[in-house]
Amino acid sequence: MYTIAVKDHFMIAHSLQGEVFGPAQKLHGATYNVTAEFRTERLSQDGIVIDIGLALNALKAVLALLNYKNLDEEEAFRGVNTTTEYLAHYIHGQLAKRVRASFQGTLKITLEESHVAWGSYEGTVT
Amino acid sequence: MYTIAVKDHFMIAHSLQGEVFGPAQKLHGATYNVTAEFRTERLSQDGIVIDIGLALNALKAVLALLNYKNLDEEEAFRGVNTTTEYLAHYIHGQLAKRVRASFQGTLKITLEESHVAWGSYEGTVT
Amino acid sequence: MYTIAVKDHFMIAHSLQGEVFGPAQKLHGATYNVTAEFRTERLSQDGIVIDIGLALNALKAVLALLNYKNLDEEEAFRGVNTTTEYLAHYIHGQLAKRVRASFQGTLKITLEESHVAWGSYEGTVT
């Protein structure tokens, strides 16, 4: 089993609905350091899992959908809680669409929201 | 598959029995940076794996059982080698008890003992 | 010259006025990992620069003034650009007030805003 991972980051504002979120129910923000891990059983003819440049560019294109935005006002997130878990899942779906032509396997998206907490979503790309 | 992870640390003294431990057979100590990863297939109605605040508090409560202690003199560890692996397993058991009411899934405990070595234990919480 | 440093973090929403800020002129947010460094020429009678527990608590109290807030709506920041530099200076002033009784020397506040950028302010506490 081989893995290649690339990293980038984005910064957003948002608020979370539900008592469980305590002070995070108020509008606040976060920097998320994002890691995208691509996993496959076999390498391509070039001896790679995925072209790192392609992976970095695809990730940057996905994060541009979120970066410097107030998620509470984005149509795409109307009525949903943009938790770390949700955002990891959203980025997974968007990135899967963009890399599908050159990658099939498992994709794991991890979002570090601070030095004491992070979250991730993992699923297949087919 | 979703994961949420939280981090904290504790500091202890101990010694290890067995030739394999070399100089660590003498009483010495360590700072352990601890990561607890909670993994589930589905999110709760609030859109989360586990409440991060609850997870951080439960982890802090468990680490208070160990922090600033000489493990060689603790009743709970009489006759056992408090290796990194053992301590990861011990913290797993204690944390599982405390979060069971609000989390079922896989729990992985990782202890970084220095910048060149770490250990972990992973098991289910039911 | 001795230094003791402690770390914590906070999460806020804000926007920045001025063309130089590009997309950061829109309401967005950030997680800031904060390090407070205390520097003195001599140690106290206990052999320390400052009590680490006291330093961590004072820093936590200061960060509670900012954490989970939209800085654009805070009275304290009306008419100012809450850049990383400004926030480092603000935290310096607030922390200096709280530790002055037990610390005189140089205090440096560093805010990591992402894995590729950070800022700091350094000044004396008398």
Added chain:
Amino acid sequence: MYTIAVKDHFMIAHSLQGEVFGPAQKLHGATYNVTAEFRTERLSQDGIVIDIGLALNALKAVLALLNYKNLDEEEAFRGVNTTTEYLAHYIHGQLAKRVRASFQGTLKITLEESHVAWGSYEGTVT
């Protein structure tokens, strides 16, 4: 499931063949921070996965095969692309040979090639 991990690093020069590698087709170099993770279901009688000292020494012996070399001129790599994925697989094979007498289980080798990209190979040691 228990894991023990150890870290070291090595520095090499090499070039990569194939258009997909862009500027990396020219002779350049890299520092790789390497993590070796050993995973088993059960601990030994000493309460460990593997002796950390033995693991660090075995890893150091394997990295000495690569460290401070121009891989383009090494017989062992004639005709292959020494990608991060390939090197992770190569180190896995070499390390497996050296630890087999005292470890059976899963071995994962991760190579960090920069602060924005890393790769790994995972397989069993029997």
Added chain:
Amino acid sequence: MYTIAVKDHFMIAHSLQGEVFGPAQKLHGATYNVTAEFRTERLSQDGIVIDIGLALNALKAVLALLNYKNLDEEEAFRGVNTTTEYLAHYIHGQLAKRVRASFQGTLKITLEESHVAWGSYEGTVT
């Protein structure tokens, strides 16, 4: 005293002349994680030390002079030992030229060459 810092990285091949360099006398390579710190006594009217975007772009332009190259074959480095110290000084000079129009103060360049060693050069930009 205010500081703003930005980070990037580059990968090169080179060899070092002199017995003191031991195995590094052979052609090998390295990834350098680079931090550029800009320090001034006063903020600009926008409340900043330097525009982070401008700083990141200027650093990227300087690192492009080095990235993916064999320094032993570059005209610019003929007859010099491209040690970490030398490269930090070289990057300082190149970056100073590019930011001089919008920054006066102290500039410190740090190159992490592995997880156990780093070097830096610090000087004024006027």
Added chain:
Amino acid sequence: MYTIAVKDHFMIAHSLQGEVFGPAQKLHGATYNVTAEFRTERLSQDGIVIDIGLALNALKAVLALLNYKNLDEEEAFRGVNTTTEYLAHYIHGQLAKRVRASFQGTLKITLEESHVAWGSYEGTVT
């Protein structure tokens, strides 16, 4: 101004006398990640601040005086509080003796005792 830094770590047990230390008055332990920074105005004829190999070996020799020990029982520390600040100063003195023949300048020793606290001592080597 040039700097070269090297890193290593050590693990000890100790206790601290004085109410200010709270629970750390009990015998406990710590892993300290240590960084030694060497700073000079001019490079040697080889183009370096100090030979990194020599620096790493000298640091390792100094840390061997502390590693895997209970400092409460060491003659060298009788009657002193082995705080992070004190240990940084002690390591500075021991390392200065060992590198004096090949280095004059400023030496800074930093001890990370956890992911939220570190301390350092800085002084000249003549």
